[in-house]
Amino acid sequence: MLFGIPWDTSSNVAFAVSILPILLRGLWVTLQATVLGFAIALVLGLLLAILRMAPYKIISWPVGFFTEFVKNTPLLVQLYFLYFVLPDFGIVFPAFLTGAIALGLQYSGYTAEVYRAGIEAIPRGQWSAATALNMPLFLTYRDVVIPQAIPRIVPAMGNYLVSMLKDTAILSAVTVMELLNVANIIGDRTFRYFVPLTMVGAIFLIVTLISSTLVRFIESRLPKDGIPLR
Amino acid sequence: MDELQQLLAPLLRGTVVTVQLALLSTVFGGILAFAAGIGKLSGNWLVKGLSVVYIEIFRGTSLLVQMFWLFFALPLIGISLDPFVAGVAALSLNIGAYGAEVVRGAIQAVPVGQYEAATAVNFTRRYTLWNVILPQALVEMMPPFGNLVVQNLKDTALVSLITLTDLTFAAQTVRNLTHESIPAFSATLVIYFVLAMIFLAGMRWLERVIARRVGVAHERAQG
Numbered sequence: 001m002l003f004g005i006p007w008d009t010s011s012n013v014a015f016a017v018s019i020l021p022i023l024l025r026g027l028w029v030t031l032q033a034t035v036l037g038f039a040i041a042l043v044l045g046l047l048l049a050i051l052r053m054a055p056y057k058i059i060s061w062p063v064g065f066f067t068e069f070v071k072n073t074p075l076l077v078q079l080y081f082l083y084f085v086l087p088d089f090g091i092v093f094p095a096f097l098t099g100a101i102a103l104g105l106q107y108s109g110y111t112a113e114v115y116r117a118g119i120e121a122i123p124r125g126q127w128s129a130a131t132a133l134n135m136p137l138f139l140t141y142r143d144v145v146i147p148q149a150i151p152r153i154v155p156a157m158g159n160y161l162v163s164m165l166k167d168t169a170i171l172s173a174v175t176v177m178e179l180l181n182v183a184n185i186i187g188d189r190t191f192r193y194f195v196p197l198t199m200v201g202a203i204f205l206i207v208t209l210i211s212s213t214l215v216r217f218i219e220s221r222l223p224k225d226g227i228p229l230r
Numbered sequence: 231m232d233e234l235q236q237l238l239a240p241l242l243r244g245t246v247v248t249v250q251l252a253l254l255s256t257v258f259g260g261i262l263a264f265a266a267g268i269g270k271l272s273g274n275w276l277v278k279g280l281s282v283v284y285i286e287i288f289r290g291t292s293l294l295v296q297m298f299w300l301f302f303a304l305p306l307i308g309i310s311l312d313p314f315v316a317g318v319a320a321l322s323l324n325i326g327a328y329g330a331e332v333v334r335g336a337i338q339a340v341p342v343g344q345y346e347a348a349t350a351v352n353f354t355r356r357y358t359l360w361n362v363i364l365p366q367a368l369v370e371m372m373p374p375f376g377n378l379v380v381q382n383l384k385d386t387a388l389v390s391l392i393t394l395t396d397l398t399f400a401a402q403t404v405r406n407l408t409h410e411s412i413p414a415f416s417a418t419l420v421i422y423f424v425l426a427m428i429f430l431a432g433m434r435w436l437e438r439v440i441a442r443r444v445g446v447a448h449e450r451a452q453g
Contacts, residue, residue, distance in 0.1 A: 072426035073419045074387035084411035169292035193302040205290040
């Protein structure tokens with residue numbers, strides 16, 4: 001029994017049917033962690049991308065190094081780092097929040113690259129034209145650069161969202177009750193790992209297929225010329 | 231000094247295991263990538279179907295789920311894998327599926343004129359693939375392969391969850407020995423970063439060697 005839902009071990013089919021609602025509870029946590037982690041990655045990545053393009057090397061170099069470091073080290077070790085080191089400084093978060101922060105941190109390295117590539121792909125002429133029209137920097141970004149960068153950024157971001165969804169399974173290592181951890185607990189208590197783990201694989205497959213189709217759909221509906229922000 | 235040794239000795243032993251895992255799964259993953267990537271473009275529906283199913287399953291689920299499935303679920307239907315074998319198998323199958331898409335993309339990016347020219351001079355399909363298409367496609371594959379190799383290196387950290395004593399496992403051991411988290415995990419992160427830089431440098435070198443062999447201009451390979 002888990003979350004007050006009992007299981008039926010009389011046959012494999014009965015077992016699978018009885019644990020499905022339990023696994024779906026885990027899936028709900030997985031989806032929440034993905035949304036929160038991705039929100040953190042979008043904001044933190046933008047911050048890293050802007051700072052990396054700063055004209056002062058004293059800012060751009062350390063930020064560039066940080067971005068590379070975060071991108072080139074394992075998520076699991078970053079997760080352990082936050083999970084075990086933060087409490088040493090008196091910062092105690094629930095495991096779920098630590099997990100979401102770790103996901104956001106790892107992916108901020110990737111999203112920062114996406115933002116940077118998206119902005120750098122804007123033709124130089126666009127910048128020159130904005131300067132020729134005497135547009136202030138803020139307006140240049142809001143009305144010229146960002147509207148054109150969005151259609152270039154969204155597809156790559158969508159792929160990282162799907163990729164993050166799969167990586168949430170790693171949060172099971174720090175006791176977060178997401179899909180994989182729930183399946184493991186069922187396995188530990190019933191000594192039947194085959195059915196729950198196979199179901200987790202199938203659920204992940206269905207969810208990633210649905211979300212990649214959604215991403216593809218949004219991608220196809222984006223106007224290629226850009227999205228005006230006002 | 232003793233304390234430093236207490237910290238570094240297990241980490242170095244773990245690093246050796248991590249490097250072994252990374253190298254082995256990169257090689258096996260590379261073989262799978264070419265098999266499935268070429269298979270997906272095959273005219274034979276069985277080969278094509280198997281390749282598509284393999285690629286979709288391993289790209290569509292979590293690596294950790296795949297690893298747990300091989301390690302915990304398979305013994306229940308009578309197939310017990312040693313943790314090292316299960317780890318290498320999961321890593322290779324996973325990175326191979328991602329690599330297959332790179333291989334397929336690079337083959338499809340070779341200009342149609344190359345196929346037409348090969349047909350015009352009466353080359354067989356097999357000869358065209360091995361001597362005309364793949365050499366050109368290989369150059370295009372190398373930069374994304376570099377990213378996958380680093381991805382695979384980072385992914386090896388997950389084997390610590392199926393009892394293998396890799397670098398991440400060693401970090402936990404050191405933390406338990408010293409009762410301090412910051413030095414153990416900081417040193418571990420730095421080692422992974424240095425390894426990633428070495429692997430990337432190795433891939434860049436390979437990229438240049440291949441570009442020279444194939445006779446494609448350097449600049450193009452690096453672009």
